[in-house]
Amino acid sequence: MSWLITGGSGQLALCLTDSLTREGQAFTSLSKRELDISTTDSVSKIVGQSPRIIVNCAAYTAVDKAESKPDSAQTVNTLGAKNVAIAAKELGVPLIHISTDYVFSGESSIPWQINSPTQPRTTYGKTKLSGEREINNIYPEGTFILRTAWLYSRYGTNFAKSILRKAITSGDALKVVNDQIGQPTLASELADQIFYLSKSQANPGTYHVTNGGEASWYEFAREIFLLSGHDPSRVNPISSSEYESVAHRPKYSVLDNSVWDSKGLPRMSDWEDALNRAIPEIRDQVEREAHNG
Numbered sequence: 001m002s003w004l005i006t007g008g009s010g011q012l013a014l015c016l017t018d019s020l021t022r023e024g025q026a027f028t029s030l031s032k033r034e035l036d037i038s039t040t041d042s043v044s045k046i047v048g049q050s051p052r053i054i055v056n057c058a059a060y061t062a063v064d065k066a067e068s069k070p071d072s073a074q075t076v077n078t079l080g081a082k083n084v085a086i087a088a089k090e091l092g093v094p095l096i097h098i099s100t101d102y103v104f105s106g107e108s109s110i111p112w113q114i115n116s117p118t119q120p121r122t123t124y125g126k127t128k129l130s131g132e133r134e135i136n137n138i139y140p141e142g143t144f145i146l147r148t149a150w151l152y153s154r155y156g157t158n159f160a161k162s163i164l165r166k167a168i169t170s171g172d173a174l175k176v177v178n179d180q181i182g183q184p185t186l187a188s189e190l191a192d193q194i195f196y197l198s199k200s201q202a203n204p205g206t207y208h209v210t211n212g213g214e215a216s217w218y219e220f221a222r223e224i225f226l227l228s229g230h231d232p233s234r235v236n237p238i239s240s241s242e243y244e245s246v247a248h249r250p251k252y253s254v255l256d257n258s259v260w261d262s263k264g265l266p267r268m269s270d271w272e273d274a275l276n277r278a279i280p281e282i283r284d285q286v287e288r289e290a291h292n293g
């Protein structure tokens, strides 16, 4: 009887397997090739594993691409989430499902509460919100929906790695959007929180879980330069209107984490502290990848 993790090749899943290994937990982590959550037989495959807890890290996360491939995003983020919930309910085991700040419109200047009205502006956000709704229809009594934001880690492709790669491999200046505000969140710290959640007395429901504080992408990029010993004046602010992107990103998507904090779960670090801790391992990884071409 162990943990079952879906989307096993993704950055959060990889961080979670690190956390569970450290904690001496038994787990099975299945990549998309091993378990495609959008297929009907995924339910019986999950049930056949007899896990004691399921974490759904699988998602269609290509925010811009989703605008031209809404069906692909829907299949994974909505139908896939539904399949995982059906399996968890059949087994009667807790399901931890990961969702996103993109379920909100971004039109605010104060942090989003769990019950703030949702109004996603992107296809990705819409399909993730429908996933939440499917799960809440099927298995609310056993599901923890964790909304998080701006994940980065040493794994996969993410903003922190892309900026660090630019800092290391060229001397060029770069322009970064300064009018979208969110919470850079270290995926490995979120993974630790998922483990703590499994040991806690917290009730199923929806939670916001991110690193503390807030920043624009520009401030995040500047801090990456600064902490990795590169000249932060190479990073220049621009507005969203000067940066072409297919999907309309939220302007302000800071999540209020107070409900999470009130459950006696460890408080997440402020984003600058988390980044400071993570920079050495992310830098090592980026250097390795640059060296290997």
Ligand SMILES: NC(=O)c1ccc[n+]([C@@H]2O[C@H](COP(=O)([O-])OP(=O)(O)OC[C@H]3O[C@@H](n4cnc5c(N)ncnc54)[C@H](OP(=O)(O)O)[C@@H]3O)[C@@H](O)[C@H]2O)c1
Binding pocket: 006, 007, 008, 009, 010, 011, 012, 013, 031, 032, 035, 036, 037, 038, 056, 057, 058, 059, 060, 061, 076, 080, 098, 099, 100, 101, 128, 148, 149, 150, 151, 152, 156
């Ligand atoms: N990244 C962020 O900034 C962010 C922010 C807020 C919330 N989240 C949420 O956090 C969770 C983890 O995100 P992440 O950053 O770890 O994303 P990620 O690195 O893109 O990982 C997602 C994983 O899901 C897999 N996958 C896609 N379709 C699948 C399917 N049909 N069946 C099984 N697996 C499938 C992907 O495989 P392939 O790569 O082979 O397609 C990938 O390995 C997701 O729910 C995401 O929506 C992420």
